[in-house]
Amino acid sequence: MSKRDSKSGSISRRRLLATASAGAALAASPLGINLLHAQQPPIRIGMSMPQTGGLAGGGKPSLLGIEIWRDDVNAKGGLLGGRKIELVVYDDKSSASETPAIYSKLIDVDKVDLLFAPYATVPTAPIMPLVKQRGLLLIGNFSFQVNSKVGHDMWFNNAPWGPPDSWASSFLDIGQKAGGKSMALLAADQEFAQNLAKTAREVAAKRNLPVVFDQAYPPNTVEFSSIIRALKAAKPDIVYVASYPPDSAGILRAVNEIGVGDNVKLFGGGMVGLQFGTVMENLGSLLNGVVNYNSWLPEKSMYFDGTKDFFEKYTKRAIEAKVDPLGYYLAPFGYASGQLVEQAINATKSLDQKGLAKYLRENTHKTIVGPIAFSADGERKETAVLQAQFRGVVDKNIEQFRSSGKQVILFPENLKSGELVAPFEAARK
Amino acid sequence: MDLLLDAVVIGVLLGCFYGAVSIGLSVSFGLLDVPHVAHPAFLVLASYGVYIINEHYGIDPLVAGLLITPLFFVLGLVAYRLYYETFEKRGTDAGVRGIAFFFGVAFIIEVLIIMQFGVDQRSVTATYIGKSWRIADMRIPYRMLVAFAVAAALTIVLTLYLSRTFMGRAIRAVAQDQEALRLMGVNPIKVKQWAFGIATAVLGIAGALLIIVAPVEPTLDRAYIGRTFCVVVMAGLGSMSGTIVAAIILGVAESIVLTSFGASWAPAISFAMLLGVLAVRPQGLFGRRS
Numbered sequence: 099m100s101k102r103d104s105k106s107g108s109i110s111r112r113r114l115l116a117t118a119s120a121g122a123a124l125a126a127s128p129l130g131i132n133l134l135h136a137q138q139p140p141i142r143i144g145m146s147m148p149q150t151g152g153l154a155g156g157g158k159p160s161l162l163g164i165e166i167w168r169d170d171v172n173a174k175g176g177l178l179g180g181r182k183i184e185l186v187v188y189d190d191k192s193s194a195s196e197t198p199a200i201y202s203k204l205i206d207v208d209k210v211d212l213l214f215a216p217y218a219t220v221p222t223a224p225i226m227p228l229v230k231q232r233g234l235l236l237i238g239n240f241s242f243q244v245n246s247k248v249g250h251d252m253w254f255n256n257a258p259w260g261p262p263d264s265w266a267s268s269f270l271d272i273g274q275k276a277g278g279k280s281m282a283l284l285a286a287d288q289e290f291a292q293n294l295a296k297t298a299r300e301v302a303a304k305r306n307l308p309v310v311f312d313q314a315y316p317p318n319t320v321e322f323s324s325i326i327r328a329l330k331a332a333k334p335d336i337v338y339v340a341s342y343p344p345d346s347a348g349i350l351r352a353v354n355e356i357g358v359g360d361n362v363k364l365f366g367g368g369m370v371g372l373q374f375g376t377v378m379e380n381l382g383s384l385l386n387g388v389v390n391y392n393s394w395l396p397e398k399s400m401y402f403d404g405t406k407d408f409f410e411k412y413t414k415r416a417i418e419a420k421v422d423p424l425g426y427y428l429a430p431f432g433y434a435s436g437q438l439v440e441q442a443i444n445a446t447k448s449l450d451q452k453g454l455a456k457y458l459r460e461n462t463h464k465t466i467v468g469p470i471a472f473s474a475d476g477e478r479k480e481t482a483v484l485q486a487q488f489r490g491v492v493d494k495n496i497e498q499f500r501s502s503g504k505q506v507i508l509f510p511e512n513l514k515s516g517e518l519v520a521p522f523e524a525a526r527k
Numbered sequence: 528m529d530l531l532l533d534a535v536v537i538g539v540l541l542g543c544f545y546g547a548v549s550i551g552l553s554v555s556f557g558l559l560d561v562p563h564v565a566h567p568a569f570l571v572l573a574s575y576g577v578y579i580i581n582e583h584y585g586i587d588p589l590v591a592g593l594l595i596t597p598l599f600f601v602l603g604l605v606a607y608r609l610y611y612e613t614f615e616k617r618g619t620d621a622g623v624r625g626i627a628f629f630f631g632v633a634f635i636i637e638v639l640i641i642m643q644f645g646v647d648q649r650s651v652t653a654t655y656i657g658k659s660w661r662i663a664d665m666r667i668p669y670r671m672l673v674a675f676a677v678a679a680a681l682t683i684v685l686t687l688y689l690s691r692t693f694m695g696r697a698i699r700a701v702a703q704d705q706e707a708l709r710l711m712g713v714n715p716i717k718v719k720q721w722a723f724g725i726a727t728a729v730l731g732i733a734g735a736l737l738i739i740v741a742p743v744e745p746t747l748d749r750a751y752i753g754r755t756f757c758v759v760v761m762a763g764l765g766s767m768s769g770t771i772v773a774a775i776i777l778g779v780a781e782s783i784v785l786t787s788f789g790a791s792w793a794p795a796i797s798f799a800m801l802l803g804v805l806a807v808r809p810q811g812l813f814g815r816r817s
Binding site: 149150151152154155158287313314315316318319320321323324325327328331343344347348351352354355356357371374376377380384420421422493494 | 537541544641644645647648652656658659666668671740741742744746747750782785786787789790791
């Protein structure tokens with residue numbers, strides 16, 4: 099027994115030497131790096147995302163964009179010397195009532211390292227007081243003005259909105275240049291659309307632009323013929339619509355059937371849904387003439403480092419994930435959210451939330467959707483929201499939207515790819 | 528005045544659409560007392576069936592609706608048998624537990640649709656979608672005229688079936704006195720199962736209308752639970768023609784409010800009308816007195 103112990107002790111010393119040598123060799127090799135790093139805990143990023151319900155059409159591609167970023171980072175070996183990224187995701191069913199409980203669980207039970215907000219304004223608004231109270235960094239995901247009253251200094255929105263009135267201002271600029279002297283406002287009766295409508299009213303008031311029709315409609319409105327008829331009777335020059343995906347299709351169908359009148363120079367502005375591939379394919383030629391906001395379009399000026407590579411990956415994965423085949427609107431911004439925290443973590447070499455927030459606030463960040471810099475309220479310093487007019491769209495052909503020219507960019511000036519065709523009815527032909 | 532006339536015309540057409548999507552529920556809930564909260568989920572499922580046929584074979588959505596009707600009849604037979612065996616047969620609180628059963632069915636249907644089709648909106652193509660009929664200054668969407676015609680046809684066929692055929696009368700009898708029917712040697716459960724099959728089969732056509740009037744998405748059923756139950760209860764349980772009349776009243780009220788007072792008030796006005804009717808006539812506008 100003792101002999102064996104001794105012998106084994108002797109072997110143990112040799113083995114120790116061999117193991118140490120092998121360990122050193124492993125650590126120096128790429129395989130060794132992976133093995134050593136595999137033992138480190140992952141960086142866990144928690145979020146809810148609408149995967150069912152009315153916002154799921156946006157939530158799913160947004161999540162796919164974030165997942166592609168995660169896979170890219172993990173393929174490069176992770177962050178902070180080899181910590182892999184792990185996403186903790188819950189379905190919030192597009193409901194504002196679900197998100198406070200989900201984010202409490204992410205913080206207190208799952209104990210995630212970082213938080214991403216869900217897609218859209220409605221599910222995000224209720225979690226703002228919670229993250230402010232806990233002093234946590236939150237990367238926003240295309241919500242609009244959720245921080246304007248909360249004033250959380252660790253909020254950073256990935257959306258290109260910029261100053262609150264820039265969205266309405268750019269749309270009304272185009273309308274007024276086309277000779278518009280009055281405005282109609284049609285908005286869904288919920289947080290995002292009402293925020294848009296509010297800023298549009300304020301901008302119109304500043305410019306002495308009369309609002310001749312101002313109506314909110316409830317979610318789940320089935321038929322828009324009556325509303326469009328009443329709008330047409332008001333004879334506006336500019337029609338600003340702030341709608342959500344199910345309603346946008348109903349409104350455009352009613353416009354096609356009833357008409358909005360020859361006065362109208364500009365129609366659209368804030369219609370959510372007209373950025374999603376399947377909705378655009380379904381609506382086809384009904385889209386022609388509509389001038390609507392967008393975040394990314396396949397124009398030359400919109401490609402930055404990694405953009406092309408990202409869309410090649412997205413197009414392949416979107417098919418099996420059964421999400422928006424185009425993915426222009428949200429997916430690259432989901433990827434950019436990841437790039438924001440990646441750059442902050444690499445620069446600060448920590449996960450300290452205050453340090454990350456300070457870095458994000460004080461620097462300009464390179465992303466696949468262009469450089470991003472934040473103002474004090476966590477929104478973009480300068481607006482990068484596009485206003486683009488649908489032209490020459492035919493029915494039932496999603497591939498047409500992959501080429502330039504189907505959505506002509508009218509704003510901002512540096513990305514402009516054409517002039518407005520007006521009046522609206524002429525642009526529809 | 529023109530706007531008001533427009534609102535009334537569109538309201539009648541909208542009401543007919545509401546009537547068409549509610550008339551199956553008038554049989555299952557109104558006549559059979561089955562708390563069929565999965566009715567709108569079956570409706571959306573039928574829309575997706577119509578979508579598949581229209582998308583792959585280019586068949587008109589209404590014809591596609593007719594084609595899936597036999598499938599939905601069988602689906603109704605199976606669904607009722609399952610409900611009867613697992614819930615209705617077992618106790619007096621079948622109504623409450625039945626609601627849980629049908630809620631479960633609705634969620635399963637919703638998830639199955641999401642897994643198969645994803646969450647995006649789907650729509651169909653037909654020559655009458657997106658065009659309108661111009662009369663003087665008024666423009667009436669053809670798709671709403673189709674809804675009007677189909678609703679009228681469904682009401683006439685169902686009313687004739689329930690009043691002129693042996694099985695139809697048996698269905699009305701089972702609604703009035705199940706025990707009396709049993710004493711006459713008829714199995715009321717088989718009659719109810721048949722009636723539930725008819726109520727579900729009707730959804731084949733109604734589902735076609737749903738996707739003709741507007742694009743559909745998997746969770747659209749939630750938007751129709753309130754409306755369909757409101758129509759059936761306001762009509763008075765079990766009245767086919769009453770269902771259409773109640774639906775038209777709701778449609779016209781909604782349309783006038785949308786045009787004249789602001790869209791936000793429309794749902795409140797509709798349900799206020801329901802409460803008003805129930806306060807004056809608890810059995811509904813055309814319902815039988817208990």
